[in-house]
Amino acid sequence: MYSVRQIIKENWKSYLKTHSPTAHQKEEIQKMIDCSKNSCNSRICSSCGKRYADDWANNLVNAYARFHARHVVLTTPSF
Numbered sequence: 250m251y252s253v254r255q256i257i258k259e260n261w262k263s264y265l266k267t268h269s270p271t272a273h274q275k276e277e278i279q280k281m282i283d284c285s286k287n288s289c290n291s292r293i294c295s296s297c298g299k300r301y302a303d304d305w306a307n308n309l310v311n312a313y314a315r316f317h318a319r320h321v322v323l324t325t326p327s328f
């Protein structure tokens with residue numbers, strides 16, 4: 250099974266032959282390719298994005314788990 254990083258890593262050099270990304274784009278791609286267990290924090294890194302989303306979801310669960318709430322729906326009659 251391929252990862253986004255693996256696909257980009259395998260095709261990055263051939264992509265550069267036909268396209269002209271900016272220096273910033275090249276830097277972000279290189280950070281993503283070199284990303285390992287330490288976060289690269291690149292905006293396009295799917296590994297870091299997944300880790301960030303998981304942390305964010307866990308923080309939300311922890312923040313709201315202490316509230317005991319019920320969901321109530323109120324409706325009004327139509328006229």
Ligand SMILES: [Zn+2]
Pocket residue numbers: 280281284285287288289290291294295296297298
């Ligand atoms: Zn990363």
